[in-house]
Amino acid sequence: MRTVAHPEQSHHDRAWEVVRRHLPVTPVVTSPQLGRHVSLKIETFQPTGSFKVRGGLAAVAATRDSTPGREVVAASAGNHGLGLAYAGAALGVKVTVIVPRLASAAKVSALRQFDVRLILHGEGYSEAEAHALELASATGSGFVSPYNDPDVIAGQGTLARELLEQVPSLGTVVVPVGGGGLVAGVALALAGTDVRVIGVESEASPAMSAAVAAGTVVPIAVEPTLADGLAGNLEAGAITVDIARHEKVEILTVSEADIRSTMAYAAHKMGLVLEGAGAVGVAAVRAGLITPDQSGRQTLVLLTGRNVAPALFEEVLHA
């Protein structure tokens, strides 16, 4: 089991500095069709199409600052890899991404637009991750987990710091949950406020709710899900579990049918392409799982990503 430090103030400060320098402030829009006090933060406008570039920049900046010249290695078939690739290009740090063979051609081609080293290895994510850890150890590079990393968590948390500036009457934030990097970062950034943090996971992959209930990471069965960006077991000892427990994050789950119908709804009624992982927050609101703030404060739903394979998107629209 890797020992991973919890984020401290210095992590948050560096993350904020690098994110403000390299990323836009993504817009917040009201969404009367979802409810009178519902707003959306549109992370799909990030340059990589997902919020993960926040954590990528924070982690790469940390590597650069602690050990100039050190390279970064990670395993990803999607948004984490894109975020690190973008960050490496922006900060002048060499990045290697281990891509499992089952990664979609669309995602590999999106990665190739950056000056990044790609290695195809293993069938699924866990083999790719094992190889990334070996490679990091063999070469002295810095391994960056997609969620079990204090800089990544601090980077994702910059989203909530933006929210505090953008939404004066913030009451609740609704956050997609997979490994928990985003929900942990958001909860830490909002610690000390009375803003409620609600995590939403796919019922096909309820790793975080199982871990929070058990008090520790427990193995779960992962079923296929449209929210592939949220799917998978958690790393043993993942600090995101401790943070979610300590910050009293509530976790809800949504069904595949909810995710599918929300992706179509987002396209037809909101004009937005959402990947499955990016749609779970809206799915929870549409399913009536989130009761509005009684005081009239805003319920802010994070739309976290838009990177869905074109064929899958068409199939979801057509169903």
Added chain:
Amino acid sequence: MRTVAHPEQSHHDRAWEVVRRHLPVTPVVTSPQLGRHVSLKIETFQPTGSFKVRGGLAAVAATRDSTPGREVVAASAGNHGLGLAYAGAALGVKVTVIVPRLASAAKVSALRQFDVRLILHGEGYSEAEAHALELASATGSGFVSPYNDPDVIAGQGTLARELLEQVPSLGTVVVPVGGGGLVAGVALALAGTDVRVIGVESEASPAMSAAVAAGTVVPIAVEPTLADGLAGNLEAGAITVDIARHEKVEILTVSEADIRSTMAYAAHKMGLVLEGAGAVGVAAVRAGLITPDQSGRQTLVLLTGRNVAPALFEEVLHA
């Protein structure tokens, strides 16, 4: 030929007041993938999915203020009708929309969500419009043209007034052109600045460029186009032609292939659903028709609407 007054300061003032009270300020985002100094204003986040609700609110507010109790009538198979329906509900004014029989079921069903009187009449827009004019005359209701109306033009112009507040270094605005209500409103709102206004029309329906070249409205052949929201001949004497000429609006045209590929690009690379009419500005940038501002000021492209029939959207994605 109807005689229509040009917008005066009082039209602009009332339009701004009612738009600020009832509509959100739509976001502006940078778009490095389209060019270093390209930004987008996302009117697809308007409550009706298109900018036309600005003009609808301005026209309904004018009717309410000049003759309390007077009803409003219009012909529309799409965004203009939705804008008026929204405005009627917001301002407590009865609205009747004459819908041509060829209007898509999706658009009629979108209209039905509002408390609006719908009359199906005529095959296409011109028969519906003739009926709307007769009805207005017979009942003493106010007819609201989708573009040849000083309040509608002033309402659409509120978009440019927002831009001046949102984009300090505004150099060029790229505007879809059909009847020219938006481009006329934008050009008037930017008169006295040195911001360049570029209109983009569909080559299948080049009514405005023909009229600007001839100095008066001339009949054109209208071919089928994905930008159905921009298609059709202009009303004789349309004031938008005078305004476009006087304000020296440049008009470009884009092809069906450009519009189609841009709708797919917007979905897959920007995460946005755009109707054909809403995509022509980005299509012009992608086709290399718009040279960047040499001084490094922003080129702002208006994404005007997202209301595309689901089956057509799927077909465009699949092609």
